[in-house]
Structures are given as structure tokens and as C-alpha cells.
Amino acid sequence: MIQGLHYPVAIVGAGPTGLTLANLLGVYGVACVILERNAATVHEPRAVSIDDESLRTMQAAGLVETVMSETVHGYGSHYYSARGRCFAKVQPTEQPYGFPRRNAFRQPVLEQQLNEGLKRFPHVTALFEHALVSFTQDDKQVTLRVKHGDTETDITADYLIACDGASSGVRRTLGIALGGSTFRERWLIVDLENSPVTSPHTKVFSNPARPCIALPGPHLTRRYEFLLHENERDEDMLAPDMIKHLMETHEAAPESRLVRKVVYTFHARLAERWSEGRVFLAGDAAHLTPPFAGQGMNSGVRDAFNIAWKLAAIVQGRLGPGLLDSYEPERRDHVWAMIEFAFNIGRVLSPANKLTAFAIEWGFRAMALFPKARDYIAQMKFKPPPRFSQGFLVADSGGARETLVGRMIPQPHIRMSDGKDVRLDDLLGQGFALLVTSPRAGEVVPRLQGEPWSDLDARIVVLGDAALPGTVAIPPSSFGGRLDAYNDHVLVLRPDRYVAACIKVDELAKRSTAIQKLIAGTFQAR
Template sequence: MKNFSTDVLIVGAGPTGLFLSNLLASHHIKNILIEKNSSTVKEPRAVSIDDESLRVIQSLGLINQFINKISLNCGSYYISPNGRIFATINPSSKLYGFPKRNSFDQPDLEDLLLKNLLVKYKVNVFFDTKFLNFYQKKDMVCSKVISKKNKFQINSKFIVGCDGANSILRKLLDIKLLGSSYKEKWLILDLFNSSNKFRHTQVFCDVRRPCITLPGPRGIRRYEFKLHKSENEKECLNLIFIKKLLTQKGENDYSSIRRKCVYTFNALIANCWFKKKILLAGDAAHQTPPFAGQGMNSGVRDALNLSWKLAFAINSNNPKILNSYEKERKHHIAQMIKISLLMGRVLNPKNKFLGTLTRLFFYLISYYKPAKDYIFQMRFKPKPSFSEGFLWKTNNKYENELIGQLFPQPIVDDFKGNQFLLDEILGNNFFIIIYSNLPQNFISNKLIKKFKTKNINILGITPECINPVQTTFKIVRDVSKTLSNYQYNRQLNKAFFIRPDKYIATITGADNYNSIYDLMDEFKIKLD
């Protein structure tokens, strides 16, 4: 039996596993990726990708290769049974550097991530390979896997189960899923060349047959129709039935049907995400209803949160930090499930009366601008944030409002006038960002060197009205005025301790850095 050794074994080469493998490799962590299927997907499952996921792709250096393959800035139009638009979601904000709602073709993304693993990082990826079982030694987990030709063993310091809703790792660990499974069935139809050229999502909120149709790049389009209880699943996949539904929505080319299937959805969260050096991520840890388009994006958040913590745990031989993974992600995914179910109720009212009430509600709030903007700008989406984990709260309520949130990504420029997105200089390490008119006055060269010994870099950001200067560390200007809003304006002359995943770990006065020292002590990060 052949043996392999690595730092992390990843089970499952869907989006979560592919992102995690790339992110670990970017942190110089050896990993092996196995997948029971013979290749990555050739048909789309997920179709929506948000600004946070695009930011992760940017962090891998792949955004320029991917951005031209997606449809950016897609809105969502909610349509009544008589064909009138009663609500619109079309956010204009680019708080994290990219539009909030975008559509993509999943095979494009998976092909890009896989190629990056194989060509840039030389990661071992084994397809047609099933995970069988594992046993534990003191310092490693020994996994038995089988391919079409051979059985072999992979020894690793950690395993991450990214193996989907039917995760074998979750079952082997006897971890339960808590929540609800829904019996209602939906017919999914993916078309190669749709005659519907509307570039936004259309949500037909008709109790007789709820339907949602989502645009994609290169003329592809998805339709999702709710099936009645009396309708037979096999008959619903018949071309005659499909033609009838598509014709009702204006489609006239039925030769381009790419995929057809019937699915039900779940709202489930695993009761434990980390057990015996094995972690769960993506659908193995949680399953989100499709109505908010956040299933895959939630898995990307898992991969981002987990990757740098695994790197830290392995490099420092200090796994304590991994306990923060579930603490930070579980509450957010619960919020995302809740908002997804709520959006599902708008699409799929229980009866005509509730549908009428829903439309009346949206009609009334359209006259109140703050409420209208809350919907239109998609502010109802749960913020990427957490209140416990790898962070350090202070005694300042305004600082605590921001600690645990994802730091924005403004457009910035340097003293030479070069303009770029912030993350282009942040990279994937810890950073201290000093937000001030004069960042150079708030840290000494001695302290800069001290932080750099622990790979903690320093960056200054000035408000839009102040030009940056050349000094011993990089200073840039917030060209897009992203930090000029009310929350961040209160933090002038403060230092933000930014984690590798771009979340704010703590905020401190730019003249003492006490909160940063406290956080380091808590997690046993020592400065020389």
C-alpha cells in the first residue's frame, strides 16, 4: 500500500475544497485534494457569486482571468402575477471592491481553480478516489482511501471534509445536522442559449407556479419552477412538460437545454464543525436554501476563514486558534439561512392573500427612502462579521461596532499616483492599517521592525482629501472615499489590526497598540 504525507488532506473537490486547497497553498501549506468523481463539475450547480467571493479570487491572483467570464452587477426584479414589478434589488455599492450580485458558470470557476492548483502550486489532486475511514495517532490522522486501481494511506496533521451534503466524514464522526428539510420540489432547467436577454434575475411571485430565472454569461440562463404536489417527478422531466413551462416565460429554443433535474432544499447546520483533528466546511457543515444565492458563497467564506488558521496552527504548532472557526462562522450561516428562507417566502407565498400582503408591504415602503434603499441596496444581507473568536474587543463602543467585520476594499492611490484596489498591496498576511492624515507620525521604525519579525506588515491610509507621502512604510490615499463614511470617520488616528482574511481583529489608538498586544497574548503570538 502506497503512503502519502501532507499537512492537510481535503476531501471533496467542489468549490469549497478547491478554494481551500488554493488558499492553503498560498500560505505555503502542503495539502492533498481527493475527489470521488472523475473530474470537476461539467454542469452548473451554483450560479450566483458575490463580492466577497470575488475578493477571495482576487487574493489568489486569478481575478483578471475570471472577471471576463462572469456577468457583473445583476439585479433582481420581483414580479406580481399580473406581470408588474413590485420590488427591485440592484445594489450599486462596491464596499469590498466588486459588485454585490454577479452570475457565473460553475465549470469556468472550478476549471480555473484546478488549473491554478496543478500549474502554480503543484498540489496533488486525486480524482476517482474515495475516502474510506481514518484512525488517529498522536500527531497525525491516517486516512484510508481507494482509487479505481489502488488502496493507499494519506497521513496528515488535519483533515477537512468538503465532501458535500452527504459527507462521509460527518457520518464517520457521528455529527448531526440540525434544522429543517423541505419536501417541496423544484424543477431546475439550465439553457445554453436563452432567448430571454434580460440581464437581471426575474422572480415571478405567483402562488400558482412560483418561478425564478437567473441570467448567466454568454447567453446561458437558469429557470427554477416550483412543482405541485400532484405532479410526478419523472413526467416533469419530460420535454413536453418542460416546453410548456418555458413557453409561458417567453422561451422558444428548446434544443439548448443543458441540464434538467428536480431538487428539494434544506436549511441545516452541523452541531459540531471540528472534532478529532477533522473539520467540516461547505455543504458538509451547513446547507442553505437557494433563494439568496449564498450556498457556494458560504462555503467560500468557510475556506477563507479556515485556511489562514490552519496555516497558523501548523506553523506555530498551536491548534487553539482552530476553535474560533465554528464560533466565527456558525452564527453568520444561521443568519444567512434565515434571510434565504425569508426571500423564499416572498417568491413562494402560501396563498394569494399573503402574496397580496407582501406586495402591499413593498409598495408602501417604496415611499420611505431609507426602507426602500435597505431593500434596493441589499442591506438586508447579513454582514460578514462575528462577535467572538480571533478578535479583541475594547472599551470603545464605536470600535466594537467594527471589530469582527470584514474591512472594506477601497480604491487607493500612492504618492506616485498609481491607482489600485487595496488588497493588491495587502496580500495574505497580518497587517496593521493606520488610518490618519499623517500615518507616519503614529509608529516608530523600531516598532515597524518588531512587527515585521512576525510577518505583520504596516500600511497607512489617508482620507481622500490628504495626499500620501513617501516614508519608511507604504501610505496610500482612499480615492473612493470608502472610509469616509460615519463609522470609519470616527476612527481617524486609529490602527486596525487586519487578519489574513481581511477581517478586523481589533482597533487601537495609533499611539499605543495595546489591543494588538492583548490579542497576541491571548493566542500566544509572541513578538521577539
């Protein structure tokens, strides 16, 4: 037990959200402690899908190659009717954020990788078998009563981030309710090992008699999810003979080995508020998402990236504590969009009756006749893209559909002049970046040296063939036309790769006032 110490940030819960947050703070150089009541990270498989946005976060944490070494990259979903005919394929090949859009992984492996990653940082302390007993806060700090074995002691922190899951003790202590609903549907989850399959893609049995999802994973693992009917009892469906029957009728390899079976009732809920004073909720402590779109864990990872750079900027004095007021407004709407997205996916994979199943199947077949509609489905363009309409940003005159402000900047793979291939974020650095898209970069860059631009401590990146003093250059063709509408601009990029502002070069002087106001606003009292 470490006694009497003070940390800028304390994290409760060493699941994917908490461990990701701790790794990001480690990269940013922020001292923190992560408390976990259990003796180790999880052993049983839980989340099984990691998306391109989360892999981009792993890149920021310096662990993406490690994580990708244990994933199945770029899998899709093939939908089958009750007659066994494939009527839709969602198989995205595009990589707008630099990574495959859907990837299969094993949560125990990911958590081990993230936990090992913490050992890189002497300023990050991981305390397993340490339970948070209680906490109090005032306007200066949070005091945590922590129990290890039979010993209790106090530590203090500037901020407490609760990543302690769906039954969050921190959320209950704060008296914050979870709004939303609980699904009436129950699902039987079956995890297998040594279960070879002929295709790396998810197979969706869109059969009203027994809706089912079969998800292949790395190292011959496979997960099945079966919808249970109201008249079916949990104990009957968990019986060995029933499990065997379900596996035999849903194409599981005979040599498969059962490692877990459990019945879940899925939730769609949001915390009524995500913070109180110096205490913030993240991951399942703040929101619960149905699993049909594989976005539950990924939403928690997005929370971690959003709040990590803000905590770092505040602790290191670059921005003020009011910056944290943008955390919930930026994340809440997108979390709800992901919940609705999961609802819609659920309606397709579990039709209520034969008529609904028929309508879904032939609706998809009809769309496949039109290239744009077919591409919309196949490339997974129906997934709601992340976008902030409020928060730490400066709006421009572009409409909500057109503007880059509040959106994540694409991440192309870039061929450098020396022949090396790199991803954009590796050139942007860990903090803010100013991306100059102007052919007049030689005139623009000197104007970005003073305030308020220097307050962001930003790296200047120029779309050009040669670097100017104090800048990084990337080839003008790197974005493949995706930034054509923003030629002759300066794009203010946040550490989490969202665009905070898009400013015309000819308006730099005028718009610098808005940037100055944005920065100054964070120093106003919360």
C-alpha cells in the same frame, strides 16, 4: 497513486470549497493534497451565483480576473406580480468589498478555473479518481486510507478538511448529525443554453399559482426554478411536454436548448459540530442552505477563506493550533443568518396564496415611497453582513452595530500617486496588516516594530501621502469617510480581511497586552 507521503493538510472533495481552500493554501505556501473520487470536476450546472465576498476570496487566491472573465457582473432581481407588474427591483450598485454584489456564473467553469489554478503550485497535489476509504487520527496526525483503481494505500496529514458535500462520508464516520429541517417544497430546476434574454437581471415570478425564478447566466445560459405543488408528481413535471409548456409560459426564447432538468427538495441544516480532533468540516459537509439567496456555495467559500489562513499560520509556526478553535464560532452564526436570509427571500418569491402575494406586493410598493427604504431594498442592505462576535479578535468599546471589530474591512479602489488604480487587498498583502489611520504615523510606526506586533509578521499600511520606511502608503481619502470614527487608530487586519482589533494610538502600550494574550492563547493545547 502517491504512497507513504505526509502532507500538512489533506482535503477531501474537489468542489468549489475544496478547490478554493487548496488554491489559498497554495498562495500561502502550504503543501497540501486534495482527493476527489470522480475523474474530473463537475460538468452539470449547479450553483449559479457568486457574490462580492467570494470574489474577494478569489482575489486572495490570485484568480479573480480569471473568474470574472466568465461571469455576468452585477445582476439584480426584478419581482413581478401574478398580473405581470414589476413591484420591486433589487439592483445593487454599491461595491463595499471591491466587487459587484451579485454575479452570475457557471459552476463547471469555476471549478475548471480553480483546478487549473492549482497548477501554479508545485507544493499542491490534486488526485482525481482517488477515494477516501477510511481514516483514523491520533494527537499527532490523521492517517487516510485512499483507493485508486484496485490499489489502496495510506497517506498522512496534520489536518484533514472534509469538503465532501452534503452526504459527507467524513461527517458520517465522525458520527456528526445534521440538525435543522428539510423543506416540504420541491422545486423543478431547468437549465438552458442558447437562451437569449432582454435583461441581465433575474426575473422573479411571485405568483402563488406557480412561483418561479428565471436567472440569466453567462454565454446565453439561463436557469429556471419552479415550485411544485404537493399533488404534482416528479415524473409528470419532468415530462418533455410539461417542460415545453413551462418554458413557453415563462418567456424562454424558442431557440433555447435544454441541458438539465431535475427536481430538488431543499434543505436548511447545520452540522451539530464542525470538527473532531484534527478533522474539520467545510462547505455542504457542515451546512446546507436553501438556494433562494444564492448563498450555498458562497458560504462554503467563506469557510475556505476562514480556515485557510489559520492552517497556514499554524503549519508555518506563527500561531498555535488553538487558533482553529475559532473556526466554527466565527462561521456558524453567519451561516445560520444566511439560512434565515434565504428563508425570507423564499417567502417573497413563493407566496402561499393570493392574499399573501397582494400584501407582499403592496408592502414593497409602499416602501418605495420612502428613499431610505427604497435604497435599503435596491442596494441589498437587507443581506446580513458578516460579523464575528467571538473568535480571533479583541473587542473594543464600540457597540455591536458600530464597531469594526469582527467585520470585514471595506475594500475601496485606490488611485495611487503614480496614477495606477488598485484594490486595497493588493496593498495589504497575503498575511496580517496593521492599518495606521493616525496623522501621527511617524511616531506610531516605530512602536509597531517590536513584540507583540512583530509576532503577526504584519505589513504596515499608513493612510498618508507618503510612505514611511518599511510601510505602504495609501491616500487618506481612499475610504471616503468610512473610517472617520477610527481616526488616530491602528487597525489589526487578519489575512481574511476581517478586523481583529481597533486600537487607539494613545492606548497602544496598554492594548498590546491584549494582542499578546490573543496570540499566546492559540498555543494552548486544544
